[in-house]
Amino acid sequence: MPESAARQSATRTSGSYFLWSALAVAAACLAYIFFDGFVEMEYRWANVEEYSHGYMIPLVAMFLFYQKIPALVALDWRANWLGPFLMVGAILGWFLGEMSSLFIIVHYSFLLSLVALAISVFGWRGFRKTWAAFVYLVFMIPLPVFLYRGLSERLQLISTEIGVAVIKLFGISVYTTGNVIDLGVYQLQVVEACSGLSYLFPLMSFGFLIAYVYNGPNWHKWTIFLSTIVITILMNSFRIGVIGVTVEYWGIEMAEGFLHDFEGWFVFMACLGVLFLLVLFLNYVIGRKASPLDLIDLSYPTLAEIKAIAPGQRKFNVALITSTILLALALPTSIYIDDREEYTPLRNTFISFPLLRGDWVGKESVLEANILEALDYPDYIQANYRKSGDRIPVNFYVAYYESQRTGSSIHSPRSCIPGGGWKISGLTQVDLAEKGLAGLNVNRLMISKGEHSQLVYYWFAQRGRVITNEYLAKWYLFSDGLTMQRSDGALVRLVTVVPPGEDVANADARLQEFLRDFYPIMPRYLPGADAALSQGIDSSSLAPAAD
Structure with missing residues (x-):
């Protein structure tokens, strides 16, 4: 091997080793600093039905990132000082979230820290190729409670009104006050669990995924994603209407237990079916003849394909080192906050x-x-x-x-x-x-x-x-x-x-x-x-x- 080529190979190997070492330290710091936020987020996934899909979001995001690895490997990785700047904002947000006991701020600060780290490593050009993986992680974060409740209450009222219209189509006399459906003998209340949010959040995440991997014009992509909101409202309202009709003819048992849960599962699968039909319809409108499998790109590179790609330059990355040092400096503060307990005041019950x-x-x-x-x-x-x-x-x-x-x-x-x-x-x-x-x-x-x-x-x-x-x-x-x-x-x-x-x-x-x-x-x-x-x-x- 010529001396210059050997020197370049040694430099690339040394640079890669240093880069991955710094990245490993940064990842360890992130895991420790945001650990309480992870625990609280997982608690919401496990205990709030609307967020039970959260476990799948990181896995899908990793797949979206993996799809773009060939493009990242071939790219010259250039330091970008936007990364450390965003990392300062992420650490500040984490600190404010922990000190104010508002985990929603901690959760979004964690996402910002991942974006900052990516820009520090790959630069802005690399982040533009992998942006979807980071945006997709937004769907794993629970909404602030006051927004969740406000959205839930509005969806309850809308679903009740449309559901009552479905019941009336069957010639059944029905009266509604707010989210209470009065069938005479029985009264059905459209409670928070029936607002449709348990469909909306996972369906929106699925709609974003389909829109991203869809091979078609951008207006098709936006239509697919935004349609998930309309589909959820209409299908959930139809579900409420069906429950009202079955209760009228077969009794209150139709609104309880297994049948109620089965109806919910069936409606979600029906929502996915409607979304798939929408994709086919959009292609039919523009006269595009393609099989369903050709409409979406779920391809991924093999390890052999990745190794065969000529890697771009890997220089000493000052931006990554700076971001890693910022995270390391935040560790003592994290240890202090871990020992800090929320004050519970004295009061009479x-x-x-x-x-x-x-x-x-x-x-x-x-x-x-x-x-x-x-x-x-x-x-x-x-x-x-x-x-x-x-x-x-x-x-x-x-x-x-x-x-x-x-x-x-x-x-x-x-x-x-x-x-x-x-x-x-x-x-x-x-x-x-x-x-x-x-x-x-x-x-x-x-x-x-x-x-x-x-x-x-x-x-x-x-x-x-x-x-x-x-x-x-x-x-x-x-x-x-x-x-x-x-x-x-x-x-x-x-x-x-x-x-x-x-x-x-x-x-x-x-x-x-x-x-x-x-x-x-x-x-x-x-x-x-x-x-x-x-x-x-x-x-x-x-x-x-x-x-």
């Missing part, structure tokens, strides 16, 4: 909340098990309070969340009220300081269903704050996680009936009178009650007074 106070007499009620499972909070109270001689009660409801770090999150009434068939006819923020309730601002809702009307007050009790804006509550959840190591919070809601012909001012007076009597003792039960302890006040003051 609602089991001790008084049902007798002054002239008020309360009667407590229990939420159904499936509702408690969906809302996922450790403590709550729901009770109807009446004053002696007053026939109209005040419904008092508080949901307390000890932690909103993993999955649990406050459920806004503005999202769930329409699901019960109620229409919101007015929303205002009211300062009750002039009513003897200094520092208390509430959201005031007028809601109606048919001839029935109700007045609603609600606010978010967030670590000593009274908040009426849902998005501001999310911001304080983030900031308090950083500064106070807390993510506890509560929703406080009061509801009273407004009978036909009654002045709504009377309903306002009823809720405000209840608050004047009970609001002074609420801090003992709401987030922020432990502030008294930090000021040196005797903890016995937190106990409820004898009423």
